[in-house]
Amino acid sequence: MNKKTTPADLFLGILALLLISVSFYQTWLGLQQIFGPASFVIALVLSLLLLFLCWMLRNAKLEGKPTGSLVGIYVFIASFCFIANFNALYTRFMKTDIYTDELRLINKSYTELENNIESKLSYKYNKMTAQNIEIKKKQMMEQIKDPGNKGIGERAQALIRDIEKLTGQKVDHLTPVGSDYEDLAERMGRQIDNMISDLSPEEQALKTDINNATLKWNKNIQELLLLSKKDKDVLSQGIIDESLAEYNKLGSRAQTVLGNEKIHFEPVVSQTQEVGKIGFAFEHAIKHFGMYQFVVLAGCILLDFVIVIIILLVTGPDNNRNNRGSVFNNKRSGNTLIPNN
Template sequence: MNTKITVTDLFLGILAVMLIGVSFYQTWMGLQQIFGGSSFIVALVLSLILLFLLWQIRRAKTSGGSASSLGWIYFFFAIFCFVANFNALYTRFMKTDIYTTELREVNEKFTRLETDVESKLNYSVPDAKVRQAIRSELNLLKIQISDPKNVGIGPEARQILARIEKMIGKKVTPLTPVSETPEGYADLADRMEEQVVQMVYNLTPEEKNLMSDINDASLRWNKEIQSLLQMTPDVINGMAQGQIDNSLTEYNRLGSKAESILGRDKLKFEPAHSETQEVGKIGYAFSHAIKNFGMFPLVVLAGCILLDFGIMLIILLMPTENNRNTGRNESIFNSRRSGKTII
């Protein structure tokens, strides 16, 4: 048996250490959900086993022996690293995208709830599109009245009121603030909204409060979520889960309240739940990748295969020095047993 270390052996050794080293770090990150602080030890043990098996496979190849059994053992241990690597890489690069998608869906949920509840109420303005336009103008009016740069009912607010009056066909009375403070102007905005709502809707006190709560929540969460989405990925990743949990809690509360007031025969509300708490878990990474399969999951998949199985395939398929000297090009796939026949 030739124990001399060749340039090829040295190159393969360096390549193996580099690839398995990267795999070790990703395995460490990917297994934290299961093993916690012990994931470092587990990842280190798996990586050392893989390096040892690669060395044994190379020795078997250079000595002319069969490496198939070692290859299957390597595959068994490498599959654990592959799963952890996929979880770590997919979560790292998709985390922000997952959170931003969920945040936008929360905004859409509030909008749908607002629309669904409004569609079940009685109106003095029968056209749904006109009511929606009035609601949009009311949101603008509230923002304008509370704008620190131009508080109260100034020229811009009066223009908005004129558009609202044209749509409802009634005159809106400009009110005055109880005090010239931010709180006073916020109160003015609420009272102006209430005045217009009373003109548009024929509501009971409970229905009026419900619509006001839903409109306020929709406007507030839309503003907060849009503000968060403008932040850096690190800030989004750190704050998104709290925003999602709090917004969905309020969404479910308002939806249940609407169902209680309007009756289940008019509005059937299904509470919303988010799966973003599962981000970072192995099962979620694979399920999300399958549901949203595209170029990025494919790239991550290919990268994980390269990290954990690439070097093994190179060693198995690479001809040895002995094979070159005998003019044969053997690999695990075409090796044959040889021997002498005694006649």
């Protein structure tokens, strides 16, 4: 007589199917970076093996047989799913944060490179005065381009007077070509640069380019960070690649123009190119371990290992199954009474 399916069997079967189905999907996504289209078949095979081992483990427990070898095989196979699941889930949860950190680091790198280059340039004034003039100049340029008050208005004129006091020279008030106030701001800035600097044409061009690049990428990155999560995930890698390409060109150019003795530049490589790769997911999680990383880790353990733990804990030997057999194989023993005649 076969053992009937119990509610416990049904519950464990449905639970195993649900958990391993989710694990299958995440394993498929997590292995795509390595195996491409073949990841679907690999994930399916691994998931079917896990389901089969769950069934074998329950039967072994019911029959009172040792389960150590089956558990070992399960852990070995589930480990592959765990690694792939972690990669897929971590990438999904943390991709936006990884991109955001990289973009902010690029902004910081541009500012540091700009400051480093300007500190190595030669000026007619002492360093403190030159820095103050540079700050006033940038404020003036932004004021001239201000959409709400374009041109050399009262605030821009006040900044120009401050610059004149610092330099002891007269600043000419240039006029815009048509309504091109971007061009006006650039020409006013170059005029002040020429007043305070003692630079070669190459150094002057380098200074202008690093200033413009820093302003441009600071603006572009800030605008990108204000977008929705979906848009950031789509657009970030392109902005990162483009900004770093220009950053590396400017850094190498600065080293050539100023000389190795003045500035040492190391090209920067985007870390986000590794997003989606298994090694990067674990490396990033270890370096930035916190609540999000813990949640992803716990989720992966839940998907791949909790079902086998439940089976081992709630399943006990089935005595009816162990004692079940044919009535013809059962022998009765006892004493035979022989009457005395």
